[in-house]
Amino acid sequence: xxxxxxxxxxxxxxxxxxxxxxxxxxxxxxxxxxxxxxxxxxxxxxxxxxxxxxxxxxxxxxxxxxxxxxxxxxxxxxxxxxxxxxxxxxxxxxxxxxxxxxxxxxxxxxxxxxxxxxxxxxxxxxxxxxxxxxxxxxxxxxxxxxxxxxxxxxxxxxxxxxxxxxxxxxxxxxxxxxxxxxxxxxxxxxxxxxxxxxxxxxxxxxxxxxxxxxxxxxxxxxxxxxxxxxxxxxxxxxxxxxxxxxxxxxxxxxxxxxxxxxxxxxxxxxxxxxxxxxxxxxxxxxxxxxxxxxxxxxxxxxxxxxxxxxxxxxxxxxxxxxxxxxxxxxxxxxxxxxxxxxxxxxxxxxxxxxxxxxxxxxxxxxxxxxxxxxxxxxxxxxxxxxxxxxxxxxxxxxxxxxxxxxxxxxxxxxxxxxxxxxx
Numbered sequence: 552x553x554x555x556x557x558x559x560x561x562x563x564x565x566x567x568x569x570x571x572x573x574x575x576x577x578x579x580x581x582x583x584x585x586x587x588x589x590x591x592x593x594x595x596x597x598x599x600x601x602x603x604x605x606x607x608x609x610x611x612x613x614x615x616x617x618x619x620x621x622x623x624x625x626x627x628x629x630x631x632x633x634x635x636x637x638x639x640x641x642x643x644x645x646x647x648x649x650x651x652x653x654x655x656x657x658x659x660x661x662x663x664x665x666x667x668x669x670x671x672x673x674x675x676x677x678x679x680x681x682x683x684x685x686x687x688x689x690x691x692x693x694x695x696x697x698x699x700x701x702x703x704x705x706x707x708x709x710x711x712x713x714x715x716x717x718x719x720x721x722x723x724x725x726x727x728x729x730x731x732x733x734x735x736x737x738x739x740x741x742x743x744x745x746x747x748x749x750x751x752x753x754x755x756x757x758x759x760x761x762x763x764x765x766x767x768x769x770x771x772x773x774x775x776x777x778x779x780x781x782x783x784x785x786x787x788x789x790x791x792x793x794x795x796x797x798x799x800x801x802x803x804x805x806x807x808x809x810x811x812x813x814x815x816x817x818x819x820x821x822x823x824x825x826x827x828x829x830x831x832x833x834x835x836x837x838x839x840x841x842x843x844x845x846x847x848x849x850x851x852x853x854x855x856x857x858x859x860x861x862x863x864x865x866x867x868x869x870x871x872x873x874x875x876x877x878x879x880x881x882x883x884x885x886x887x888x889x890x891x892x893x894x895x896x897x898x899x900x901x902x903x904x905x906x907x908x909x910x911x912x913x914x915x916x917x918x919x920x921x922x923x924x925x926x927x928x929x930x931x932x933x934x935x936x937x938x939x940x941x942x943x944x945x946x947x948x949x950x951x952x953x954x955x956x957x958x959x960x961x962x963x964x965x966x967x968x969x970x971x972x973x974x
Contacts, residue, residue: 589729593625593722597695600718601627604711606697608675612637612644613685613693613726621645621694628698630673642666643680644694651691653683653716657706681707683719687727695719757783765854765972766793769949771916771957771965778805779914779966780813784820789857792820795868795968796849797914799889804845812837812847812890826852826864830890830898834866837891846891850912859906859972864898866890869915870930871901874941875908880934905972909945911937912968921960928959945971 593611601609608628612621615636621644623635640649643664647654659665659677670677675698682696697715700707756770768781778798785791794816798805812833819832829851837847850871852863865871867889873881887898903910919927928936940951949969956965 589725590624592725594627596722597625598627600695600715600722601697603718604681604697604714605701606681607699607701609695609697611685611693611695611722612648614648614691621648624693628675630675632669632673635669637666642669644682644696647682647684647694647696648691651684651686653712654680655707655709655712656680679706681711681715683712683715685719685723685726687723689727692723692726692730695722756780765856766791766968766970767945767949768795768968769953769966771953778809779916779964780809781966781968782813782817782820783968784817786821786823786853788823790823790853790855792823792851792853793863793912793968793970794820794849794851795912795914795966796847797868797916797964797966799844799846799848804843808841808845808847812849816849816851820851823853826862826900827898830864830866830887831896834890834896834898835894838894841891846889848885848889848914850885854905854910854970854972859904860902861905861910861970861972862900862902863912864900866898869913869918872911872930872934872937873903873905873908874911874934874937878938878941880937882930905970908972909941910970910972912970914964914966916963916965917956917967919963920956920965923959925960945969 597609597611601607608626608630610623610626610628610632613624614620615622619639621637621639621641623632626632637645639645643654643656643659643662643666646664656662656665657679659680660667662680665677665680667677669675678699680696680698682694684691685693685695695715695718697707697711699705700711757768759767766783768783770779770781772779779796781793781795783791783793794813796809796812796816798809798812815833815836816829819829824832830849833849846867848867848869850863850865850868852861854861863871864887865883865885866887867885870885871883873883875881881903883901883903886901887896913933917933918929920932922928922932936952936955939955940948943951949967952967953965
């Protein structure tokens with residue numbers, strides 16, 4: 552048993568202060584432990600504490616989520632100060648929190664930290680103050696305060712200090728538990744939202760086509776959700792449209808922008824627009840609607856199976872690589888900025904004959920992967936990686952490339968699109 556509680560429990564009259572304190576302690580411990588409405592229960596607890604200590608008023612302040620303010624979450628007395636916010640270090644309440652010690656002020660007007668402006672605003676006359684910090688395993692979380700003892704001299708005594716500290720213990724435990732439960736519920740909510748976003752993202756990726764389909768892709772998120780995507784679909788004239796993109800940033804905002812951008816690109820690509828006009832349309836749309844410094848790197852184009860020709864435009868995406876059957880690479884650097892930055896800008900078109908070659912488009916998660924020395928492999932490492940798997944079928948090649956990348960240190964979402972001209 553806590554030493555202070557034990558002292559209160561020894562040789563007390565049946566109806567004395569100590570008896571009332573122990574009864575209230577048991578009541579608070581039980582009600583706070585089982586409460587599903589912590590704010591309502593705290594209000595009741597503050598009222599009972601004020602009555603037990605024969606105080607005119609009582610209040611409970613808690614640190615806000617950012618840990619920069621103390622907010623009154625429950626109070627009892629002639630004036631309602633619920634919602635009152637104090638900067639850290641303000642008043643006697645702030646001093647109790649910062650010092651971690653119970654504060655007993657017998658004449659508030661003589662205390663240099665007394666916040667008299669609150670009395671001036673509410674009309675309450677604070678004469679004496681007793682407040683103690685609420686402490687959890689994670690440190691101080693708030694302050695419990697009583698004002699103006701009603702009986703005797705109207706001043707709090709040392710025994711009152713002990714009583715308030717005893718009553719603060721179950722209160723602090725209940726608040727801490729409620730906060731932990733709230734954090735757990737918030738984590739579960741975020742997890743559900745991330746799972747929903749992930750399912751939505753996966754639904755946007757194209758379904759695998761027949762064995763000899765010339766365009767293939769793979770996406771491996773670094774986290775639960777990805778800012779990368781790829782897409783391909785067939786047009787009525789037989790050409791195959793393809794798109795690949797990477798939204799700057801991480802988290803749910805980037806994932807939602809990715810969903811929007813992927814949908815816009817598919818919508819515009821269905822019209823068979825020239826790749827430069829395709830990107831221009833999406834860029835102008837994003838420039839009008841996207842804020843907060845977010846932008847999108849993307850490449851879009853078409854592959855014509857009849858002529859084995861690929862035609863594409865690149866908006867800030869890593870260089871496209873074309874590898875021929877002799878193992879020689881041709882690099883095509885982006886000739887336009889990312890989408891969503893500068894409206895009305897043009898995107899030059901690039902083209903390659905894939906009769907005996909393969910086109911690789913990939914996000915910067917591929918070039919940024921770290922080797923055994925924790926250095927990015929860069930474009931040279933990517934060329935070597937592609938060459939090591941060049942002798943296999945397109946599906947096996949993608950599996951081998953991604954498998955090797957996953958064996959290194961992935962730093963970002965990793966997405967790869969392969970156009971196999973000889974397929």
